[in-house]
Amino acid sequence: MASGFRIFVMVKQVPDMGAKAGLNPDGTIDRARAKRMLNPFDKFALQAALHTKKMYGGSVTAISMGPPPAVEILLEALAHGVDRGFLLSDRRLAASDTLATAYALYKTIQHVGEFDIIFCGLQTTDGDTAQVGPQLAERLNLPQVTYCEDFSVKDGNVHARRIIEGGHQVVIAKPPVLVTIANSYHPLEYKSFRGAWRVQQLQRKQEELAKYITTITLDDVGADIERCGLKGSPTIVAKTEKVGEIGGSCTMHEGKSVDELVKEVITNSNVEEYLLAGKS
Ligand SMILES: Cc1cc2nc3c(=O)[nH]c(=O)nc-3n(C[C@H](O)[C@H](O)[C@H](O)COP(=O)(O)OP(=O)(O)OC[C@H]3O[C@@H](n4cnc5c(N)ncnc54)[C@H](O)[C@@H]3O)c2cc1C
Numbered sequence: 001m002a003s004g005f006r007i008f009v010m011v012k013q014v015p016d017m018g019a020k021a022g023l024n025p026d027g028t029i030d031r032a033r034a035k036r037m038l039n040p041f042d043k044f045a046l047q048a049a050l051h052t053k054k055m056y057g058g059s060v061t062a063i064s065m066g067p068p069p070a071v072e073i074l075l076e077a078l079a080h081g082v083d084r085g086f087l088l089s090d091r092r093l094a095a096s097d098t099l100a101t102a103y104a105l106y107k108t109i110q111h112v113g114e115f116d117i118i119f120c121g122l123q124t125t126d127g128d129t130a131q132v133g134p135q136l137a138e139r140l141n142l143p144q145v146t147y148c149e150d151f152s153v154k155d156g157n158v159h160a161r162r163i164i165e166g167g168h169q170v171v172i173a174k175p176p177v178l179v180t181i182a183n184s185y186h187p188l189e190y191k192s193f194r195g196a197w198r199v200q201q202l203q204r205k206q207e208e209l210a211k212y213i214t215t216i217t218l219d220d221v222g223a224d225i226e227r228c229g230l231k232g233s234p235t236i237v238a239k240t241e242k243v244g245e246i247g248g249s250c251t252m253h254e255g256k257s258v259d260e261l262v263k264e265v266i267t268n269s270n271v272e273e274y275l276l277a278g279k280s
Contacts (some may be wrong), residue, residue: 004057005116005153005175008109009044009049011062011077011131015124017059021191031067038073038076041121043188048151049119050081051186054151061112065093065105070258074213079191079199085213086112093223097233098127102135103217104228109140111221116175117158122147122182130180137178145173149184 016035074085120133136143
């Protein structure tokens with residue numbers, strides 16, 4: 001791999017829930033009113049992509065699917081050192097579930113070109129399914145490393161440490177490979193002054209910016225429209241409910257055997273009533 005890795009990083013724009021986005025009467029997020037931001041989990045994926053380029057050479061391409069304002073996160077990625085960005089934006093994608101999203105992103109990746117490593121975030125802060133990365137790997141017929149919290153490249157292979165219950169597992173994957181990065185990976189470094197300045201300059205000259213960020217449609221990527229948007233989404237959201245602020249009290253039970261602790265928790269709470277009522 002003389003010229004380094006062809007690295008893709010998948011990034012999504014999400015509502016900034018910290019800014020109290022609010023909900024529509026039907027329970028969906030009011031995205032027009034919501035402040036927008038780069039999915040916090042994708043910052044780790046971006047750091048992994050930039051680190052790979054820095055250590056082993058190559059180029060980084062950021063890919064996103066979303067409405068036109070999602071270009072903001074590609075600009076942010078560019079300021080951090082990404083080489084180019086692609087935004088798949090098409091009204092026919094509205095109401096896509098994860099199956100339709102992964103299909104559309106798969107077609108986009110095929111359109112953008114060849115790659116060695118695709119980095120994804122672990123999950124998003126809005127959809128929160130953690131399905132898109134693994135679904136992409138399946139569609140692209142790639143080995144996948146999920147929950148990766150650190151990695152290095154030796155002899156052209158990715159040596160990844162992934163989180164498993166109660167410990168770690170080290171796996172070796174031969175590129176092309178898809179890796180989902182956990183939020184225990186290194187945080188995204190600050191963008192350089194030079195990077196931020198460059199993006200500011202590019203924004204002033206749209207024709208220059210177009211050399212780095214390309215907006216594409218479903219027609220450009222040759223997607224089957226029947227498999228996108230509502231038509232291509234077998235998932236139906238039956239109900240969304242606002243649960244209000246998370247709060248309440250917390251009691252710590254310590255220093256006993258598990259059996260004793262379980263008994264104590266059941267005795268001191270209404271868990272038993274709950275179980276008898278057939279709830280879980
Ligand atoms: C029935 C249904 C209807 C929906 N309707 C809408 C709708 O109308 N509008 C809407 O905005 N959402 C809608 N959604 C949500 C949408 O399906 C998800 O946001 C999308 O599939 C991504 O899933 P996720 O957010 O759970 O990502 P996860 O699987 O949690 O994300 C994992 C990683 O995949 C990558 N990734 C995920 N999404 C993208 C993306 N768009 N671009 C680039 N990389 C990405 C990122 O690296 C991310 O960290 C709907 C969902 C369902 C189930």
